[in-house]
Amino acid sequence: MARDTDPNLQKQVIYSVYVRNHTAEGTFRALIADLDRIKALGADILWLMPIHPIGALQRKGTLGSPYAIRDYRAVNPEYGTLEDFRVLAEEIQKRGMKCMIDVVYNHTSPDSVLWQEHPEYFYKRPDGTPGNHVGDWTDIIDLDYNVPELWDYQLETLKQWAQIVDGFRCDVASFVPVEFWARARREIAKSKPDFIWLAESVHRMFSVICRRRGMYSARDVDAYEAFDIEYEYDIREAFDRYLDGTGTLAHWTDLLGFQDFVYPANYNKLRYLENHDTQRIAARVKDGLSLKNYTAMLYFLKGTTLVYAGQERAATHTPSLFDADKVQWDAGTDLTPLMQKLYKLKQQTLSPDDLFSAEADEADHIAVMTRDDGKTRKIGVFSLRGLPGEASVDLPDGAYSDLLSGAKAKVRGGKLSCSGEPIWICTA
Numbered sequence: 001m002a003r004d005t006d007p008n009l010q011k012q013v014i015y016s017v018y019v020r021n022h023t024a025e026g027t028f029r030a031l032i033a034d035l036d037r038i039k040a041l042g043a044d045i046l047w048l049m050p051i052h053p054i055g056a057l058q059r060k061g062t063l064g065s066p067y068a069i070r071d072y073r074a075v076n077p078e079y080g081t082l083e084d085f086r087v088l089a090e091e092i093q094k095r096g097m098k099c100m101i102d103v104v105y106n107h108t109s110p111d112s113v114l115w116q117e118h119p120e121y122f123y124k125r126p127d128g129t130p131g132n133h134v135g136d137w138t139d140i141i142d143l144d145y146n147v148p149e150l151w152d153y154q155l156e157t158l159k160q161w162a163q164i165v166d167g168f169r170c171d172v173a174s175f176v177p178v179e180f181w182a183r184a185r186r187e188i189a190k191s192k193p194d195f196i197w198l199a200e201s202v203h204r205m206f207s208v209i210c211r212r213r214g215m216y217s218a219r220d221v222d223a224y225e226a227f228d229i230e231y232e233y234d235i236r237e238a239f240d241r242y243l244d245g246t247g248t249l250a251h252w253t254d255l256l257g258f259q260d261f262v263y264p265a266n267y268n269k270l271r272y273l274e275n276h277d278t279q280r281i282a283a284r285v286k287d288g289l290s291l292k293n294y295t296a297m298l299y300f301l302k303g304t305t306l307v308y309a310g311q312e313r314a315a316t317h318t319p320s321l322f323d324a325d326k327v328q329w330d331a332g333t334d335l336t337p338l339m340q341k342l343y344k345l346k347q348q349t350l351s352p353d354d355l356f357s358a359e360a361d362e363a364d365h366i367a368v369m370t371r372d373d374g375k376t377r378k379i380g381v382f383s384l385r386g387l388p389g390e391a392s393v394d395l396p397d398g399a400y401s402d403l404l405s406g407a408k409a410k411v412r413g414g415k416l417s418c419s420g421e422p423i424w425i426c427t428a
Contacts, residue, residue, distance in 0.1 A: 002185065005228040006194065007352035010268050012044035013305045013343060014100070014198075018276060019048060019079050020063070021319040021326050022309055028080040028088040039095045041312055041336060042343025045196065046092050047100040047169050049276060051075050051085060055109020058139045061322020066102070067171060068109040068139040072157045089164050098166035100196060105154055106175045107132060107140035114153070115141065121150040133175075133215050145177050145216075155184055162188045167196030173227065174202045174218045175210075181226035198270065199227040204234050224264060229304050232269040235259065243284050249384065253358035253367055260302065260356045272306035273298050276321065283316040288333060289386030289420055295335060296404065296422035299342035300369055300380040302356040312336050345403055349378055349426045364389030366418060381409075381416060381423040390415045400425045 015038050023030040028051075038046060050066035053076050059068060066076075075085050092099040108114050114121060115130065123142040125131040130141040143150060158168070173181065181197070188195045202210070207217040220234050235255040241247025259269065273281035273294055285291045291314060299305055310319075314333035319325040354371035361368065365385040371378040381391050393416045399408040403424045410417055 002197070002224060002226060002228055004189070004193070005266055005268065006196075007266055009196065009228055009304050010302065010352040011347055011350060013042055013307060013346070014045040014047050014270070015041070015043035016047045016275065016306060016308045017049065018066070018309065018319060018321075019051065019076075020066070020324060024326065026078065026324065028075075028084040032088055032091045035091055035095055035097075039097060040340070041307070042340055042346075043097055043307070045098045045100050045167065047167075047198075048102065050102040050104055050171075051079060052104075053077065055111045055139065057109060057111035059109070059322075060139050061320060063323055064109075065139055065321050067104050067321070068107075069104050070109045070111060071113045072108075072154075073113075073160065086164055093166070098196065099164075100167035100169055100198065101161060101165050102171055103158070103161075103168040104171040105143065105180075106172045107137070107142045109139065110141050112141075114143075118149070118153070121147050121153070133210070133213065145180060151180055151183070154180070155187055158184055158188060159191075162192055162195060166192070166194075167198065169198040169200065170227070171200050172202060173199035174207060174220075174223060175216060177216065178218045178222050178226055181223070185226050196229070197227045198229045199223050199231065201230045201233055203237060205237060206233075221263065224267060229268045229270050232259075232271060232303070248362060249360040249365060249367060250362055253360045253369075256301070256356070256358045256369075266352070269303040270306050271298055271301040271303045272308070274308050274311055274318075275306060276308060276319075278318075280316050280318050281311065282314040282331070282333070283318070287386050290384060291333075291335075292338060293382040293384055293386060293420075293422045295338060296342060296424065297367060297369070297380060297382040297384075299339075299346045300350070300371070300378075300382075300424065302350075302354060302371065305346065307339070312339055341404065345424055349376070349403070349424075351376070354378070359392070361389065361391055364391070364418075366391045368393060370394065375428070377427045379423075379425045379427075381418055381425075383418050383420045383422070386420045388420050389418050391418055392416075395425075395427070400427065 020026045053070040054064040055068045055070040089099040122130045123144045132142040210217045238252040310327040312335050313331045315328035315331045317328045351373040353373040358369045367382045368391050369380045395411045402409045
């Protein structure tokens with residue numbers, strides 16, 4: 001585990017923005033007008049999806065994927081100039097938030113500056129042409145980290161951007177050697193010791209498949225040497241199966257507890273209900289009270305919370321990565337007041353030192369989660385179907401203040417009566 005990871009990152013919220021689709025204009029400057037709202041929602045870090053020029057060769061859709069980068073050292077002219085980006089970063093920081101950008105170092109577009117200038121930095125097929133290891137990623141070509149000079153180029157690029165921003169979200173970080181990321185962390189720390197490193201680690205089964213193909217894919221426990229936060233893709237498949245009705249709630253809650261057992265004491269997983277690669281949670285959980293429970297549970301989970309722009313409005317449409325496809329800001333349900341309350345509770349009641357455990361009541365689809373730092377005990381009860389029921393809790397009989405509703409939650413015989421609303425209890 002990175003020894004200098006700030007434990008308080010576990011109490012923070014990252015807000016993810018795709019510049020192209022966030023505003024009508026789709027520019028750096030236009031985003032500034034929304035920063036006060038984002039801050040008020042409860043956000044500590046604003047993560048901008050890739051800001052660089054997009055390749056034209058083999059691009060997907062009309063405008064192409066931001067993850068098919070043509071030039072690591074420039075900004076997408078559709079978003080504005082480099083000066084416009086500097087101003088945006090400064091405005092984010094003025095509001096007490098940190099600015100994080102995407103780093104896409106596994107691959108580039110087929111017509112990238114790097115390919116044109118240094119074709120020796122790339123993976124080659126047997127016939128000598130550039131290619132990629134994952135077949136359906138047809139708009140990119142893979143880099144080859146067996147070439148030492150590539151490391152130097154990439155490190156120099158990271159140092160340039162670190163002069164402007166406060167953190168990197170590293171795309172498919174598992175496919176790039178951990179040793180590279182660890183070296184990059186050390187180099188950046190010389191000038192910015194508080195820099196934040198977020199790894200998009202990959203789904204467990206996808207990683208297994210890739211290793212079978214002979215690809216490099218770092219294990220999550222090893223990647224923590226370089227990163228402060230990692231995606232929770234190691235157990236995400238169990239969560240998705242529960243949502244789809246093909247898996248049990250208990251399987252997922254057991255895996256949550258396993259994470260707290262197996263990882264280093266200061267591990268930090270990025271917790272999310274949706275991101276730009278997934279379906280919107282409001283499209284999967286259509287009942288309003290159920291969605292409220294899922295949202296409350298998200299903030300209670302141990303780790304940094306991710307909110308994908310539009311989630312606060314219960315948007316059901318997932319914007320395309322490849323075309324102008326604006327965020328659905330008028331979806332009709334505004335979760336802002338709830339998320340503001342949850343942000344405050346996360347900040348005020350949860351501790352990075354909490355031991356975490358989770359149980360499931362399969363009959364009523366209720367998740368019961370406990371966090372305990374030896375001083376205070378926090379219990380969250382989340383009815384994921386939004387229905388009344390009884391949940392087993394390890395609390396003495398009595399009435400407890402629910403910090404979400406202000407009402408009393410009653411425990412009798414080790415059972416807590418749940419009306420279907422989420423419950424957040426904090427006891428000494």
